[in-house]
Amino acid sequence: MEDRILCAGVPSCPAGLHLRVHVYQSNNRPALSLICADDFMPYVDLTSNLPGQQLADDEVFVAAWNVPDDVLAALLETDLFVPVRTLVTGFARGPVWKIQSAELLDWIADARADAAADASASA
Incomplete structure (x- = not known):
């Protein structure tokens, strides 16, 4: 997944984009970043953290205001994600996407394990 080029040929980034996975330290x-x-x-950072909002483990809040429309459309065409609803909270309004790629979910699980190991080592 890390070496897979996504969105190749979109006007805002013709060479395409790589997806990078980390986890938010607070929760x-x-x-996800590109x-x-x-x-x-x-x-660009694809996601934004909304700690006060309920999201399933396989959902992300997309910072759609920050990502060009052609990139958002191309990401949805990859079948890694499917839009499930729109969240409105404070000044933020954006889509919630469900992650439907087992490979991406495994990569997120690895990032969570790494974060837990780092937290244990620094405690």
Whole structure:
């Protein structure tokens, strides 16, 4: 998954994007970001953390205001995600996507395990 190029050929990033997975320290939710495939520079944070909102372990709140529409559409075409609802909270309004890729869910589980190990080591 890490080396897979997503969204190749979209106008806002013709070379495509790599998906990077981390977890938010406060609640271990998936923190997804996109990296440019041609120069490996950060492109955009795909998700935003809303600690006060209920999300399933396989759901993410998408920072749609921060991501070009062509990239959002291309990401949905990958079948990694499916939109399930829209969340409105405070000043934030955006889609909640369900992660439907077993490979991506495994990668998130690994990131959670790494975060737990790091927390134990620093305690």
